[in-house]
């Protein structure tokens with residue numbers, strides 16, 4: 254998979270995002286820009302980064318050369334929160350919500366996530382794989398080189414394992430690296446309605462051990478929400494998962510301020526996600542922890558909810574990541590450009606903070622900051638090259654995909670000019 258020898262020169266901006274990770278608080282604004290930058294990659298890894306004038310190469314003959322004059326070169330995006338393996342669609346639900354029916358009420362009536370569960374249970378591995386592959390192709394075109402994906406539309410052992418198997422197989426068959434998360438506690442399935450504790454027992458005793466035995470998930474995530482999984486149930490699930498060797502993530506304080514942010518920080522979870530309703534205490538806890546605060550502004554946008562207080566989180570010293578939350582219900586979009594625009598306009602983040610949140614802090618949220626998310630010697634050469642000379646265009650060219658080329662492990666895997 255790794256490309257042999259790649260040489261990028263004359264980048265108007267080489268945005269490295271170098272330094273300690275995750276970047277917390279004020280450090281998020283430091284993205285290590287090298288003007289007229291260059292980079293060398295050998296065997297998939299970065300072997301040199303610096304100003305073009307200092308390039309330690311005499312002859313270009315042995316190298317694949319990319320002249321990035323007038324372009325911004327930056328780390329590939331890490332989309333650290335998606336639910337990309339699913340069957341069926343829920344277009345009607347989008348409009349029910351706009352007409353005033355709350356997200357949790359639709360779920361309570363057996364729709365929402367449970368609607369997707371039905372469609373996913375009846376889809377074969379081949380069908381799920383084909384649909385997910387198409388989605389990954391579209392993500393790659395937006396500069397995404399690493400993506401997290403969750404199960405959670407099976408809610409039974411067989412289908413949860415099938416969703417994870419889809420990611421496992423696709424990881425070996427296409428360029429976007431997939432980080433698999435087990436999310437059997439995404440909702441309570443109809444067969445356990447009114448018996449949430451029994452469902453939690455089933456997950457802990459039967460499903461988690463099977464997932465761990467197959468080695469097809471790195472993380473465990475829980476939808477900690479009023480009427481879904483309580484704080485106590487979420488803690489039980491995550492502690493059990495951690496004891497079995499998985500790392501923790503948590504859907505926290507999305508609709509009701511239950512205290513999920515505090516729980517995630519206390520459990521040393523890799524990330525706490527959503528956080529629309531996170532309390533001052535929750536934000537303070539994230540500011541002291543290494544738990545990444547993953548903010549998903551497109552979900553607030555699509556649900557017409559108020560946005561997470563990402564500015565306050567950064568001001569309190571937290572490490573913020575931005576992700577799409579791509580799923581068939583609350584946010585049917587994996588648009589990195591829309592995330593960037595909302596982050597600037599609604600969350601009041603600076604462009605440099607947005608770059609950090611979509612690269613190195615996203616990498617930290619999936620426990621890969623030592624390998625991807627920045628352009629530093631020894632790291633994977635996962636790179637997005639923009640059509641424009643500065644990272645400012647990510648926000649300024651609002652909602653537009655400005656990616657010109659994508660490089661994965663030193664290999665050119667997508668180029669705008671090939672699409673015409």
Ligand SMILES: N=CN[C@@H](CCC(=O)O)C(=O)O
Pocket residue numbers: 336365366369476504507552578580581582583584
């Ligand atoms: N909030 C819970 N889970 C997903 C939505 C899943 C769905 O609606 O299908 C989320 O992160 O937004």
Ligand SMILES: [Zn+2]
Pocket residue numbers: 334335336504578
């Ligand atoms: Zn989610």
